[in-house]
Amino acid sequence: GQQLNQSPQSMFIQEGEDVSMNCTSSSIFNTWLWYKQDPGEGPVLLIALYKAGELTSNGRLTAQFGITRKDSFLNISASIPSDVGIYFCAGAGGTSYGKLTFGQGTILTVHP
Amino acid sequence: EAGVAQSPRYKIIEKRQSVAFWCNPISGHATLYWYQQILGQGPKLLIQFQNNGVVDDSQLPKDRFSAERLKGVDSTLKIQPAKLEDSAVYLCASSLGRGRGRPYNEQFFGPGTRLTVL
Numbered sequence: 001g002q003q004l005n006q007s008p009q010s011m012f013i014q015e016g017e018d019v020s021m022n023c024t025s026s027s028i029f030n031t032w033l034w035y036k037q038d039p040g041e042g043p044v045l046l047i048a049l050y051k052a053g054e055l056t057s058n059g060r061l062t063a064q065f066g067i068t069r070k071d072s073f074l075n076i077s078a079s080i081p082s083d084v085g086i087y088f089c090a091g092a093g094g095t096s097y098g099k100l101t102f103g104q105g106t107i108l109t110v111h112p
Numbered sequence: 113e114a115g116v117a118q119s120p121r122y123k124i125i126e127k128r129q130s131v132a133f134w135c136n137p138i139s140g141h142a143t144l145y146w147y148q149q150i151l152g153q154g155p156k157l158l159i160q161f162q163n164n165g166v167v168d169d170s171q172l173p174k175d176r177f178s179a180e181r182l183k184g185v186d187s188t189l190k191i192q193p194a195k196l197e198d199s200a201v202y203l204c205a206s207s208l209g210r211g212r213g214r215p216y217n218e219q220f221f222g223p224g225t226r227l228t229v230l
Contacts, residue, residue, distance in 0.1 A: 004154075031217045042116070042203050042221030043155070088154050092217045098143055098207060099168055100219060102154030 006089055006103030014111050019076040021106045023089030031092040032065050032072040033100065038085045046087075047074070079110050114138065116222035118204050124228045130192035133225045135204030137185065142209030143167075145219060146179055146189050149201040161187065162209055191227075199229045 006023045013019060023032070031050055035043035047058050049065035049072060056063055060077045072089055086107050090100040117136040125131050137144050143162050147155035158177065160168040163184040172179070176195070181187040191198055205219040 006154075033217065033219075035221075040223070040226075042205075042224050045218060045220060048218050090154075098145075098160060098209075098217055098219075099157055100155075100217065102156070104152075104154055 004089060004091060004101055004103040006106055008106060009104065010107040010109070012109045012111065013079055015079060015081060017079055019079055019083070019108060020073065021087060021089075022071060022073045023091070023103050024071045025091055025101075026070070027093060028069040029091035029093050030069070032063070033090045033092075034061075034063050034072070034074050035088045035090060036085045037088060037105070043088055076108075079108075081110050081112055084108055084110050116204055116206055116220055118202075118222035118225055120225055121223060122226050122228075124230065125194055127196055127229050128193040130190065131194055131227060132188050132190045133202050133204075133227075135187045135189070135222060137187075137204070137206030138220055140208070141206035141220075142184070143207045144181055144187050145205040145207075146187070147203040147205065147221075149203055149224070151200070155203055158189070194227075194229045196229050199227055201226050 004025050033048050034046045037043045047056050047063040052069050053067050054065040062075045064073045086105045088105050089103040092100050119134050145160050146158045148158050149155045158172045159179045161181040164181050179189045201224040203221050203224045205221045207219045
């Protein structure tokens with residue numbers, strides 16, 4: 001089955017620093033989504049990507065759909081304490097309508 | 113606009129007992145999903161409904177798990193009997209569904225039900 005490898009597994013950064021994380025797949029995806037999950041809550045959709053090469057921003061967040069369609073990247077600029085949480089990538093393939101495969105998550109800790 | 117509602121938020125049961133979770137999706141969302149999230153992992157799809165029909169239940173342990181969405185709106189997920197390894201967060205999500213254009217894969221999640229099996 002499809003597998004997503006998300007890295008890094010965890011990050012400890014200072015407030016104000018930029019953050020980068022990525023996701024790679026063994027299969028091609030048609031859609032990449034990035035979610036953030038706070039403790040005790042469900043994942044919240046941050047950014048959705050639909051075309052290879054697409055670059056999309058949401059405030060201080062920027063995500064890219066890799067040209068090979070097997071990877072995606074998320075960048076957070078000028079991190080703040082409320083960025084703390086777990087970030088998940090998720091991909092959907094053409095033969096699995098609507099079905100998302102999730103990465104293992106990146107745990108982000110921001111020190112004030 | 114109200115989000116996805118789930119209840120209960122927490123449940124503690126003994127192994128071999130039964131448990132049921134309830135989900136109310138975002139109004140107008142045709143597709144509903146149940147996920148299992150084990151601590152330290154990403155969500156794993158258990159079952160997907162399109163209106164009141166099952167689209168994908170390949171990952172649902174059918175010997176003990178069942179789910180229904182009778183009127184194409186609310187859904188319940190049941191575990192009977194529960195095992196220790198069923199301890200996890202059960203997430204419900206919904207999306208617009210087929211034929212609604214580009215954002216059909218954009219799934220919106222409820223807060224989840226944290227199940228502990230002792």
